[in-house]
Amino acid sequence: MTEPLCTTALVVNEPGGDFVFTDVHLEAPRADEVLVRIVATGLCHTDLTVPTMLPAEMMPTVMGHEGTGVVEQVGADVAGIEVGDHVVISFRSCRACGPCEEGHVGYCEQALLLNYMGMRADGSTTMTAAEGDRAGQTVFGNFFGQSSFARHALAYADNCVVVDKSLDLTRLAPFACGFQTGAGTVLNLLDPAPGDSLVVFGAGGVGLAAVAAARGRGVETVVVVDPLAARRAIAEEYGATAIDPTVDGAPAVEEQVRSLTGGGASYAIDTTALPAVVLQAQRSLRNRGMLVALGLGAPEYTIDAIDLLSTGKTVRSSVEGESDPLVTIPELIALREAGKFDVDHLVTTYPFERIADAIADTKSGLVVKPVLVWGE
Structure with missing residues (x-):
């Protein structure tokens, strides 16, 4: 031995x-x-x-x-x-x-x-x-x-x-893991078209990887919600619109998202695992929109049942962005080399x-x- x-x-x-x-x-x-x-x-x-x-x-x-x-x-x-x-x-x-x-x-x-x-x-x-x-x-x-x-x-x-x-x-x-989860959620699960809209709550590694993948895919309307100015600045470099959720007197975050996306986002991703933020993400969606919760932390989330049952929205999770690493990682590396996953x-x-x-x-x-x- x-x-x-x-x-x-x-x-x-x-x-x-x-x-x-x-x-x-x-x-x-x-x-x-x-x-x-x-x-x-x-x-x-x-x-x-x-x-x-x-x-x-x-x-x-x-x-x-x-x-x-x-x-x-x-x-x-x-x-x-x-x-x-x-x-x-x-x-x-x-x-x-x-x-x-x-x-x-x-x-x-x-x-x-x-x-x-x-x-x-x-x-x-x-x-x-x-x-x-x-x-x-x-x-x-x-x-x-x-x-x-x-x-x-x-x-x-x-x-x-x-x-x-x-x-x-x-x-x-x-x-x-991190980049695979964010990008995989966009590419493997949501599969957005250029005319769709995406809002990402939390501009850490997972959230910004999702932004990078969406912009690389050609999604025109991407909104990012994060309290940190530096993170919002990075999101804006991708061409996203950034919202500071801490501004006193500003409209509710979900109202701002709905205004920026023409009535509600097609898709939302939460990376914060904060129950109040997950609720904002749900309410930011258009009818029949989808929220994907990716954050690990809170044991329970509060869902707006009236909103959910009257709009046909989907609230779900995703493990590793629906990825098979033997497939997704080479694909992401190829996108990186092509300048489509920066x-x-x-x-x-x-x-x-x-x-x-x-x-x-x-x-x-x-x-x-x-x-x-x-x-x-």
């Missing part, structure tokens, strides 16, 4: 705890696994939220689910991936259940086990602490089939997307050592999409 690899990971030791640099032993890849040397990993809201929700029994753990890197080892049963390949690592799916066979891999019946439980499907774990008083202690990982807040990660053929080696992996990391400027890179700064700058709105990068 091949000896485990000693590598460095950002470990969360207790629910809601800080990210702590820790040396860990990472098992060698099994027959269906791929060992990736991580180059960069996007910092996503989910990486900050999930550790506050996990029970102590699932700690310590390693987050990170927007990894990119270079393949160093490939298991015997893995096809289509070779040592030296550059990959974007996304979410996992079993590829065998009903939803997967229908092409809806984001709704895989094994999604919880494969992405969130901190272990392989057979219940085994991949890491142990390699230092100090915790040496030998189990470290939970396999988050989204990767746990890429580490110098090395184990991944799988179903969540590794091979990309051209000339591409900058630091710019592609958000394609694994998102590079949304990325700000930080050394992994500055993860605290990246978190603070994200929460303050100073940056849109932080990406953590390992040095030599």
Whole structure:
């Protein structure tokens, strides 16, 4: 049996705890696994939220689910991936259940086990602490089939997307989840025509990726609602109309949206997970319009039942923008190369050592999409 690899990971030791640099032993890849040397990993809201929700029994753990890197080892049963390949690592799916066979891999019946439980499907774990008083202690990982807040990660053929080696992996990391979710919702689910209208609530990485995809598709009327001036300015650079929801004395946000869209938006996307904002988004729609809620946070939303039942509106969610990463990520990269998905400027890179700064700058709105990068 091949000896485990000693590598460095950002470990969360207790629910809601800080990210702590820790040396860990990472098992060698099994027959269906791929060992990736991580180059960069996007910092996503989910990486900050999930550790506050996990029970102590699932700690310590390693987050990170927007990894990119270079393949160093490939298991015997893995096809289509070779040592030296550059990959974007996304979410996992079993590829065998009903939803997967229908092409809806984001709704895989094994999604919880494969992405969130901190272990392989057979219940085994991949890491142990390699230092100090915790040496030998189990470290939970396999988050989204990767746990890429580490110098090395184990991944799988179903969540590794091979990309051209000339591409900058630091710019592609958000394609694994955040950009894929926003853009995929527009392109795969809404599929708007140029004459349709879209309103996006929350101009973070997911929201602005949706804006970029809509504008790249040729949608003429795009409205963005966000309280931060810097975020609104970025939206306006895409050609969107931006609304500041905090202006005293201004008409209600939904009234402004209806005015800008000729009676209501064809589509709305919420990325905030704020119940009051979700309600605004619903009321901003035209008759038979669709609202897609993407934010993770509030356990419940309030829906205007009279509005819903009298207008034929649709309120739904979307997992990863209805994407199959093996299909959608290459498509988004091709759109990026063609100048129809302009998102590079949304990325700000930080050394992994500055993860605290990246978190603070994200929460303050100073940056849109932080990406953590390992040095030599």
